[in-house]
Amino acid sequence: MDFSKAFGATVREVASGERDGRPTHIVRASRSYQTTQTDLWSAVTEKDRVQRWFGEVSGEFRLGGRFSIQGNADGRITICEPPKALALTWEFGGNTSWVSAKLENTQDGVLLTIEHELPTDETSEAHWDNYGPGATGVGWELGMLGLTAYLAGNGQSTLAAGGAWADGASGKNMLCEWAEAWGLAHVKAGTDHIVAMESADRTAKFYTGEC
Numbered sequence: 001m002d003f004s005k006a007f008g009a010t011v012r013e014v015a016s017g018e019r020d021g022r023p024t025h026i027v028r029a030s031r032s033y034q035t036t037q038t039d040l041w042s043a044v045t046e047k048d049r050v051q052r053w054f055g056e057v058s059g060e061f062r063l064g065g066r067f068s069i070q071g072n073a074d075g076r077i078t079i080c081e082p083p084k085a086l087a088l089t090w091e092f093g094g095n096t097s098w099v100s101a102k103l104e105n106t107q108d109g110v111l112l113t114i115e116h117e118l119p120t121d122e123t124s125e126a127h128w129d130n131y132g133p134g135a136t137g138v139g140w141e142l143g144m145l146g147l148t149a150y151l152a153g154n155g156q157s158t159l160a161a162g163g164a165w166a167d168g169a170s171g172k173n174m175l176c177e178w179a180e181a182w183g184l185a186h187v188k189a190g191t192d193h194i195v196a197m198e199s200a201d202r203t204a205k206f207y208t209g210e211c
Helices: 037-045 045-054 123-132 135-152 157-166 169-188 193-208
Strands: 011-019 022-033 058-061 068-070 074-081 085-092 096-105 109-118
Touching: 011 109, 011 169, 022 135, 037 045, 037 096, 037 109, 037 135, 045 058, 045 109, 045 135, 045 157, 058 085, 096 123, 123 135, 123 193, 135 157, 135 169, 135 193, 157 169
Parallel strands: none
Antiparallel strands: 011 022, 022 109, 058 068, 068 074, 074 085, 085 096, 096 109
16 A cells, blocks of 8 residues: 555644633644535444544544543544544543544635644643644644545555555654654744743654654
8 A cells, every 4th residue: 555645734723722720731733525415424423434444443433432442532422413523532651632534625625634632731731842833733644644545445455555654664664754844833822932842752752763
């Protein structure tokens, strides 16, 4: 499977938010897909399809249902408005954050926007100070890459091929570029350039062990 053209996000944004009266960090990534809104919704919400590009999943894929991603997060689906909007809690490592997906028809296909809102408790802030938005952003870009390859392929799983790509030279180079791009998005949001790019460098090393 050719991942050379299956890039990650085309828009990267970092913002501040508020939830339950407490400040949050928002990491937002967008990419257009050459398919229909209904097909893209199916690909990101139906268990049999999700596990071909994202990972092994289980649970109740409905409003209020709980899900589990093997080796990753658990959560609860809080908004389900097919084929336009999905929101869920993201429970990982004893902490809860919030993820939403918006699907919009455009002239270029269907724009998928993933927004991950992160809390600012002591543990979460320590992680943010170390890695900035890149740890979250690069992770979602890997998902976007897998989704792109899956939709462009023959419906087979992209997980093994994607893992091999990420472990190879071209994949590591791309991961480092993504990390740098998130650093620049962090700067654009108002963070000191040196601080943001040092965090981006740590993110790149986290994902690749190199750069």
